[in-house]
Amino acid sequence: MGKKPKAKRPPAKGARKGFRMKSAPRRGRDDALPSREEILKFLRESDGTAGKREIARAFNIKGDARVALKRLLSEMAEEGSLSGSRKDLREAGKLPPVTVLEVTGRDNDGDLIAHPAVWSADDGEAPSILVLTHRARGEERDAAIGVGDRILARITRLEEPDVEGHRYEAEAIKVLPRDKRRMLGIYRARSGGGGTIEPVDRRELRAWQVRTGNDGNAKDGDLVRFDLSARNRQSVSEARVLESLGNPHDQRKISLIAVHAHGIPDDFPAPVVAESEALEPYAFNSDDGRTDLRAIPLLTIDPIDARDHDDAVFAEPDTDPRNSGGFIVIVAIADVAHYVRSGSRLDKEAQLRGNSVYFPDRVVPMLPERISNNLCSLREGEERPCLAVRMIFNAAGEKRRHAFMRAVMRSPAKLSYQEAQAAIDGNVSEKCAPLMNHALRPLWQAYAALSRARDVRQPLDLDLPERKILLDKEGRVDRVVVPERLDAHRLIEEFMIQANVAAAETLEQSKTPLVYRTHDEPSKEKLKALRDFLETLDFKLPASTGLRPEAFNKILARAKTLPVPELVNEVILRSQAQAEYTPGNIGHFGLNLAKYAHFTSPIRRYADLIVHRALIRALKLGAGGLEDQEALRLTDTAKEISDAERRAMAAERETTDRLIAAHLADRLSATFEGRIAGVTRSGLFVKLKETGADGFIPVSTLGQDFYTYIEEAHALSGSRTGETYQLGDAVTVRLVEAIPTAGALRFEMLTPGKKGSFAHLKGAHKFRRRPGRRR
Template identity: 55%
Template sequence: MRAPEPSREAILDFIETEREAGREVGRREIAKAFGLDAGGKIWLKRLLRELDEEGATSGDGVERPVHPRGALPPVLLSEIKSKDRDGDLVAAPLEWNVTDDGEPPRILIERPREFRSKRAAPAAGVGDQVLLKLTRLRGVDGFAYSGRVLKIMGKGKAQILGIFRALPDGSGRLVPIDKKAQGREALIPRGQTGEAQDGDLVSVALARETRFGPPEARVRERLGSIKSERAVSLIAIHSHGIPHIFQPATLAEAEAVKPAGTAGREDWRELDLITIDPADAKDHDDAVHAAPDPDPDNPGGHVVTVAIADVSAYVRPGSALDREALERGNSVYFPDRVVPMLPERISNDLCSLRQDEDRPALAVRLVLKADGTKKHHSFHRILMRSSAKLSYQQAQAAIDGKPDAVTGPIRDSILMPLWAAYGVAARARDGRQPLDLDLPERKLVLKPDGAVERVIVPERLAAHRLIEEFMILANVAAAETLEKHGSILIYRCHDEPSLEKMRALGEVLASIGIKLPKDGALRPVLFNRILAMIKGSENELLLNEVILRTQAQAEYVAENYGHFGLNLRRYAHFTSPIRRYADLIVHRALIAALKAGEDGLPRATTLAELREVATRISAAERRAMAAERETTDRLIAHFLADQIGSSFDGRIGGVNRAGLFVKLDDTGADGFIPASTIGADYYRYDEAAHALIGERSGESWRLGDRVHVRLVEAAPVAGALRFELLSEGRRVTPGRSGTRAARPPLPARGKGKASFGPAGRKKPGRRR
């Protein structure tokens, strides 16, 4: 007889109790606790969805942890905001969506105490970013949690960053770099300017606020000159606290490393592995090879080999190299520079798979069937020698019948088998139906002095997709092998879109006459069908961008809940340990699980420790993404600063009460049009229609509309642009939210193509 289903209250009480005890709780744990059978699990999944929709919980409960709405995980990256009246430090989550989740919980920082090792807890202060171990307080004295500082991630300097502008009397003023602070400058009196020169990037401390006029400040630190665009990335590096200077101990350790030999490795130097990378790549951490499978039991099959630089041979757990790599989390890519995760001695030398040079690697041999599905795979610790270094364009040209001196001799023997194997792998990918977005990937081409010369959309080649698909296969194989051996690891997970975001997508689709299905499981194929419906239409680019915004952000976790975008049940980053710490952890776990050496993941490593690492490197990734995006915005603003008064075509990429956000076609630059500058009418914000609508005229401006604008202001330091409208809006009946076009939209400009994101490649792109 089937057990009765528990009440909603019982489910919520169980979730609350488990979370207070510091245990992760998901659908599996709930089902086990209440003895639910297969039918009960289906009921539970539906109930958890309802609770999430009602705001009672957060997390879908399918695989990932579920917790009460507003509750926090046991380990959390936070920022110390202030001190209370008793002098105790008060923190808040570093990332918190006030719109979705209300005000962030207040966290009382526990005062430092001695641990068993007699080592004092880290001493934190206001402005610091800290990793906390949380305990639920149930609102004691207004605090939802107390937190013990596990590690200080970044010391707060209580600083404001800006550009110093010298005044004739020896004083100065600070032009803030934050877009939100534009127009709110600070005065720097004589004697408080330090060694700052006109045009320097400086950090200042506010000396005093005044009721009228700008505040006064003093220069704390001169960070460097930004008189040329080449130094624009300095702003992002300092404002986001990105470590960019290696410690002496780290550099000394890197220089002392000796090249790895054949000991403990299989000799694969005769295998014709090759690297295919961007033309300007300085390091090469992955190589590929493919050949028809000689096994008569696998007709039409292929053997694909993916070899990845063996960083774990040089970066040992607990070493200075390891500690700094974890602190950085990943390499950060700016248009004018790279802030690497590892010193060049490691990343550009010992671990770069250079042509005709012996290099240690961790390789996976994948046997594919004729339909592209994987028959089996195996991992090997090897010594390899790359046979050729190719760019994507070189490889593609050879396949297209235009080989050069390098690709001509290897076209038939190496390149054609690779493309044949990719052909069958692509069949399996198409059957899996991952999310397939089509958005332009713009690249800034810089002049020798660092200024932007032009903005281009690189062509999306089959060579890109080949490498991407082979990297995905290798990443899946790594996760499967570690799960088979019962090893802990760090997964790369991507949640399905939230109900709120799906409702917003439904509203956008309804505005162009498409109905979003409400029944059935949410799968990437749903989005692919929508994209196929609007392909070639005026709404194609708009819907690609809206669907991208609908997606959750991928993250690193120690407990798997799958990858929605790639439509994979298990996925781990394995293919780029030179630039991502997560991949280094996976390499070490494989070495330990396969007993392939003494430099694997230490046996004493716990799941709790990997949770902490996953939290840290996820935060480092978000930091890098923000810094890269802001630097691109600033460089494009520099590029357009001398084009004030010029007109451009673009599209409305966002609408709110304050005005319109416009993305230009040619450069991809984003700018703002204040609502107060749009005609002589009062424009009402219609949230459902994603539009501003004139109360008297009925003129409307809607998300996705084509526009012609004039650039009226550029603030390069902040990366901010302001436009004015030159074209007319749609006409609607005043008081109604439906819109009707007054004329055909402007023709769309050129586009580039990109899939859901590169797998383990060296340029940032959209991160899976």
């Protein structure tokens, strides 16, 4: 028999995959320890993770000398020349060869810039890293890198900083999935160092531990942005503070919670601002091909507190005898494409933002103020470039034809909805008096015709009043109101809808790529749930699979005879699909339109800017049209701006919740009138009549009974007492808890449930709850 082969020694840890051991002086057991400079040089040249064990192996340090090495490494860490953990050491202020980066913006040349996703304040200012602009490899090889992305990257340290001051270049290995939300919380400091973070997200039920040194210099009670670091020996994830955002109880800063939580860009990079400031105001030139509309009284009619004005309207009777009783309507929209060209820094930033975001205390605009509030705002008495559509309607309000033009306009007056409506109602202001006969009355006459066509078309007619938060001079909630819905609002809305339809029709006819605003019909599952609910009210929805809004409108009209018509409006709203932007057309179910595209708000929506460029391209209206490369990306662009819209809606809703929770925080134990706005297996959501605030009542607090969740009826029913709480019920509640940073309210039910049995429904005994206790 031959000799038994020797067992192979396992590879040294330092030689594992992804780590290449650099040569280092080999030392005997009695040799002196390596110098600080030798250790730093070794770490600097290592291609993978290097810790105490790798250093000891590289320098042949064994036995008792390992204790001395540990002491030396600790001293270097205390001196600030080393950072990292025992298993992942690096020179302080230096990046490991492979790390996670967050792409945060662009430099003056438009190149992507990133910063480390995790960086200790002890290491000084986080380095700025130039991201090489080819695509990531691996599973995400087809995903282009953009601002806001997180990437796993290979880092190269430059011998000398480049002209922009970057000391590192990064080659993306993989684009990591985007976090839907950034992690925000309230930092609670401990005496002796470190602390905990209480999350502001009401859905997160735990607190996170923060070690000493990972607090990012946050103060007790600060709102912080944090990330989770590696788990400790007890397999518990720990938090590292990335940024302190200040006092979360200052109502003037509450909207910043949503801005940071959703990663909404709120500051424009200096190159973007510089590009906007360099733009020249438009000066009319009769040779530039624009139609001169300066003599036409195009009025801007907007909210009383509007800062920018991107649409203006005009109407007059059509004198064509073949169109007796008809009207000519012109809708003029700010020509943003004249200033914001495809591929510019302004364009890239606008696409990243997707839309403006509106909070009670601030606006996070899509475009810098130089454009949104100045160059593109259709200011009273000032010449402005515009894209306009001239539409001809017959006496029944049906559009007969339309034509787009690139034009120049000068609005004679800026009016609020209230001022214009008051003038039509007989209370004519000094400003409106000269506009009545040739501007305001023709607008209302044309609207009367268009409203007749709207009634025939029958869009979905939901009645869901929107509340508005009014702030005092200190930026705190003063009161919550429901603004009156005026014909002036409806007039502008209908004119804008018709202009949007005309844009979609023109682009579709010319076979020019565009982004539609689409709204799918309700899904079969949602329709089934809606039918089950309506049966509990003895209402019937037709069984046809091709339902149109008219069928829902009949239900809504019948619901007006009920004590709680809001209940039916709310449930029908919940049955609807969500509108979105798509390059393919499926129509707009809610508006009952076959073709629809957003054209009327390019100052605040990127989708509208795309449509403007598409029209300029299709109709050969000059510079600033849709580029070929831009057209090829419309599928991705449509998804990005749809996501941005949902992000904005969530941020606006959460800010409203937080502001009202802060407003009510000093009214604990007060009683309020409200309605049940949601029913789940775990409890009831109640919307207060006074403020529209939503709060929760846990099912465990409802009373001494077993409560059954009845999905079809949107109800909780007590199996012993028969007391039932149903969506839409009017109730009285007591406020027992308010958490402003989370926008959370908790109520106690004071109204007994109504008597009624839902045992006949097939899902009635599917979910049970233990008897609750009143608190």
